[in-house]
Amino acid sequence: MDNLVALQKTLDDLTCYVLIATTLAYWVHFAFGRLGWLGEVATAGMVIGCLTSAGLLTARWLESGHPFPVSNLYESLFFLCWCLTFAHLVAEYSSRQKVIGVFTAPFAAGLAAFASFYLPVQLQVSAPLVPALDSNWLMLHVSVMIFSYGFVMAGGATAMAYLWVTRREQQVELKGNSIGSGGMRRVEKTSPDGGSAGVLTMARTAPALQMSTLAETLDNVSYRLIGLGFPLLTIGIISGAVWANEAWGSYWSWDPKETWSLITWLIFAAYLHARLTVGWQGKRPAILAVVGFASVWVTYLGVNFLAEGLHSYGFFLK
Amino acid sequence: MALQKLSFPEIWREVRHEALTTLGSLPLAIVLFLVIAVLSITGTVIPQQQDWTFYVEKYPDKGAVVLGFLTWQRIIDWGLDDVYRTWWFIGILVLFGTSLITCSFLRQIPMLKAAQRWRYYDEPRQLARFALYGEVPAEQLDELNQQLKKKYFRIYQEGDQLYANRGILGRVGPILVHVSIILILVGGVWGALGGFKTQRSAVPGDSFDFKDLKPAQLAFVQPPTWRVRVDDFRIGNRVDGSIRQFYSDLVVLDAQNRELTRKTIAVNQPLVYDGVTLYQASWAVDSVLFRFGPEDEWVRIPFEGLAQKINGQETWGRYLPLDEKNKVGIFLAANNLEGVMAILYIGDKPVETYRLRPGVPAAVGKTAIVLEVKQVIGSTGVQIKQDPGIPLVYLGFGLLMVGVCMSYVSHTQVWALRKGDRIYLGGKTNRAQVSFEREFAQILNNLGASHG
Ligand code: HEM
Numbered sequence: 001m002d003n004l005v006a007l008q009k010t011l012d013d014l015t016c017y018v019l020i021a022t023t024l025a026y027w028v029h030f031a032f033g034r035l036g037w038l039g040e041v042a043t044a045g046m047v048i049g050c051l052t053s054a055g056l057l058t059a060r061w062l063e064s065g066h067p068f069p070v071s072n073l074y075e076s077l078f079f080l081c082w083c084l085t086f087a088h089l090v091a092e093y094s095s096r097q098k099v100i101g102v103f104t105a106p107f108a109a110g111l112a113a114f115a116s117f118y119l120p121v122q123l124q125v126s127a128p129l130v131p132a133l134d135s136n137w138l139m140l141h142v143s144v145m146i147f148s149y150g151f152v153m154a155g156g157a158t159a160m161a162y163l164w165v166t167r168r169e170q171q172v173e174l175k176g177n178s179i180g181s182g183g184m185r186r187v188e189k190t191s192p193d194g195g196s197a198g199v200l201t202m203a204r205t206a207p208a209l210q211m212s213t214l215a216e217t218l219d220n221v222s223y224r225l226i227g228l229g230f231p232l233l234t235i236g237i238i239s240g241a242v243w244a245n246e247a248w249g250s251y252w253s254w255d256p257k258e259t260w261s262l263i264t265w266l267i268f269a270a271y272l273h274a275r276l277t278v279g280w281q282g283k284r285p286a287i288l289a290v291v292g293f294a295s296v297w298v299t300y301l302g303v304n305f306l307a308e309g310l311h312s313y314g315f316f317l318k
Numbered sequence: 319m320a321l322q323k324l325s326f327p328e329i330w331r332e333v334r335h336e337a338l339t340t341l342g343s344l345p346l347a348i349v350l351f352l353v354i355a356v357l358s359i360t361g362t363v364i365p366q367q368q369d370w371t372f373y374v375e376k377y378p379d380k381g382a383v384v385l386g387f388l389t390w391q392r393i394i395d396w397g398l399d400d401v402y403r404t405w406w407f408i409g410i411l412v413l414f415g416t417s418l419i420t421c422s423f424l425r426q427i428p429m430l431k432a433a434q435r436w437r438y439y440d441e442p443r444q445l446a447r448f449a450l451y452g453e454v455p456a457e458q459l460d461e462l463n464q465q466l467k468k469k470y471f472r473i474y475q476e477g478d479q480l481y482a483n484r485g486i487l488g489r490v491g492p493i494l495v496h497v498s499i500i501l502i503l504v505g506g507v508w509g510a511l512g513g514f515k516t517q518r519s520a521v522p523g524d525s526f527d528f529k530d531l532k533p534a535q536l537a538f539v540q541p542p543t544w545r546v547r548v549d550d551f552r553i554g555n556r557v558d559g560s561i562r563q564f565y566s567d568l569v570v571l572d573a574q575n576r577e578l579t580r581k582t583i584a585v586n587q588p589l590v591y592d593g594v595t596l597y598q599a600s601w602a603v604d605s606v607l608f609r610f611g612p613e614d615e616w617v618r619i620p621f622e623g624l625a626q627k628i629n630g631q632e633t634w635g636r637y638l639p640l641d642e643k644n645k646v647g648i649f650l651a652a653n654n655l656e657g658v659m660a661i662l663y664i665g666d667k668p669v670e671t672y673r674l675r676p677g678v679p680a681a682v683g684k685t686a687i688v689l690e691v692k693q694v695i696g697s698t699g700v701q702i703k704q705d706p707g708i709p710l711v712y713l714g715f716g717l718l719m720v721g722v723c724m725s726y727v728s729h730t731q732v733w734a735l736r737k738g739d740r741i742y743l744g745g746k747t748n749r750a751q752v753s754f755e756r757e758f759a760q761i762l763n764n765l766g767a768s769h770g
Contacts, residue, residue: 094753135586210449211755220751227749231722238715247586249515249597249703251711252506254402256362263355270351277344295355303362 019109077115083150103157145236151229156293158222342420361401448744491724501714509707600699
């Protein structure tokens with residue numbers, strides 16, 4: 001037992017310092033021209049942060065015996081930290097673009113630092129569950145919600161990377177959109193009237209395979225991350241509603257946290273539909289994704305400061 | 319178009335078409351998403367459903383007016399004290415539902431049909447228009463077939479022409495999502511009109527019924543005719559003393575006092591009877607059986623909720639004056655069912671504190687007074703709800719979860735045409751652009767493409 005507690009402390013510190021270093025590595029890498037090895041160090045840092053936070057949660061899980069790793073704010077912060085690093089690694093791997101880390105790493109580091117340095121020690125220790133939280137539905141709900149936050153946050157961060165990469169362009173034409181009619185080539189040699197089409201495209205000659213540009217890749221990866229986070233968010237909200245209905249007879253009571261999760265969900269729904277809308281592609285959905293990103297933070301942490309509802313950790317029977 | 323030549327039905331058709339296209343349009347949907355989001359925020363910032371005096375105090379109309387315009391008068395007038403039940407909020411939701419239904423018929427179903435229609439291409443230049451395009455040697459057609467099969471494509475081939483697709487589920491998903499949201503909205507309305515929700519509290523031995531239930535306007539509710547007796551209420555503790563669970567033994571009785579059913583309910587374990595669900599929702603210390611020494615009768619002292627919490631827990635209590643003149647009295651307080659704290663007051667000063675448990679009396683100083691507690695009586699708070707919309711809502715929930723997951727799938731199509739010594743290859747996908755690009759490049763490489 002004591003070994004497990006000591007291990008947790010070590011992993012907690014390690015996660016914090018590694019992620020802070022990782023953030024610096026990503027920033028320096030992009031601020032001072034690409035230093036090849038530093039990018040690799042940054043990615044390695046992210047992998048280590050992902051593993052140490054997972055290790056911390058596992059140790060906690062073995063110690064407390066709770067079925068899921070989220071019974072208080074401390075555990076949920078580290079769980080989100082793990083989800084975010086994990087989603088980042090998925091994004092970085094599938095896009096082969098490190099620039100995403102410039103935006104994901106500071107938030108992952110911030111989560112770990114908040115849990116470790118800012119939370120009072122008595123809130124860090126593992127505690128028994130109050131009756132209302134002692135339910136598998138609820139644990140499923142919380143875990144899925146946080147998992148979805150990880151993915152939509154990574155998607156939002158990737159949208160930031162997109163906006164950063166395209167900051168000098170007025171308008172960006174993209175070929176991949178969800179309608180499928182966009183599956184046509186961007187650069188039609190025969191259509192000089194294509195306006196600003198393909199600002200970012202390098203001149204390539206047919207029949208070369210046109211791979212996506214950096215901006216297009218970021219746009220698409222951001223979309224896929226949010227596309228993955230959105231079903232998780234939906235399932236999370238529904239499991240919460242079902243649990244609330246089973247536990248106290250109301251699947252929706254407009255409690256602030258509930259409402260903010262709906263707001264977040266609506267913003268990402270708007271994002272998904274904006275991508276389908278002709279004339280809305282490019283920066284506008286990306287801005288919506290960033291707004292959604294902010295909304296996730298309000299839902300996750302901000303609501304606790306806004307108002308006191310059912311959801312402040314350990315409600316019901318204080 | 320010359321307007322005067324249009325007959326009335328034609329104008330009507332025109333207007334209707336215009337209205338429906340607007341109603342089912344994506345920009346409207348996006349705007350509605352965002353408007354609902356913004357309106358919802360107000361209800362999380364302004365505390366909801368408080369007494370109007372609360373708003374008078376927190377949102378004054380003179381002096382420090384919140385944001386410069388948000389006075390309590392405006393809050394009440396605009397319904398910002400109960401945002402989610404105002405006519406304008408519900409109106410927007412109705413508009414949104416209408417948009418969703420219109421959109422499903424006007425766009426979604428045609429889109430699915432369009433996605434299912436496909437054709438072979440017989441000109442290389444038609445394929446060259448696709449986002450992804452490549453050429454491979456002509457003898458590789460069978461190998462291409464194999465490669466696509468390995469990647470789970472469904473393949474159609476006719477001579478030199480080939481079409482393959484994968485992930486049509488991704489086209490069905492959004493439709494399922496939209497239908498399920500309509501189901502949830504309808505189920506929500508159905509539940510609001512056809513159900514009821516109320517709270518009752520009772521101490522063991524008491525019973526409650528639903529005779530005084532007043533259904534809202536428009537509702538078509540049938541309140542239950544049976545009643546419920548509470549046989550017992552207990553709190554289960556952990557070894558360390560923290561609360562683990564609350565239990566109420568409920569018995570459902572008909573008008574002739576016959577037992578219809580019984581169950582011990584707990585948080586997360588309600589009793590469902592006759593379409594009505596009874597939940598363990600709250601509890602309180604109702605009263606204590608108390609006396610001032612072995613000669614006295616046991617008296618039931620009713621407790622009330624105290625503004626002040628003890629150890630951060632909700633607490634109930636009562637002050638018992640002993641000597642009016644000297645202002646001597648005992649203050650009894652409890653925040654659990656195991657014991658009572660008795661505080662001896664002289665004047666406004668607490669002098670002495672005693673912890674009383676059943677069977678553990680406490681003598682007050684050198685007097686003959688002995689404080690004794692026989693039992694702390696808890697009352698259980700039961701939430702009772704009937705919601706006929708639940709099956710529809712749950713069906714919607716289920717389909718929505720399946721539908722959003724399906725919507726992640728990317729619908730991918732590949733065309734190929736063998737002509738001369740080349741196979742021309744075109745492909746597109748609606749979601750996973752980046753990963754399909756890689757897949758496509760890999761196929762081209764495997765088939766010995768001469769691209770790049
Ligand atoms: C709460 C309400 C809604 C939700 C949760 C929702 C959800 C979704 C999702 C998840 C998709 C798939 C997006 C993607 O390709 O990644 C989608 C597609 C779509 N939605 Fe909605 N939607 C809602 C309301 C609406 C409304 C009101 C309209 C009508 C204006 C609409 C029109 C469409 C269209 C046309 C598509 C494209 C379908 C396709 O790709 O086959 N949606 N919706």
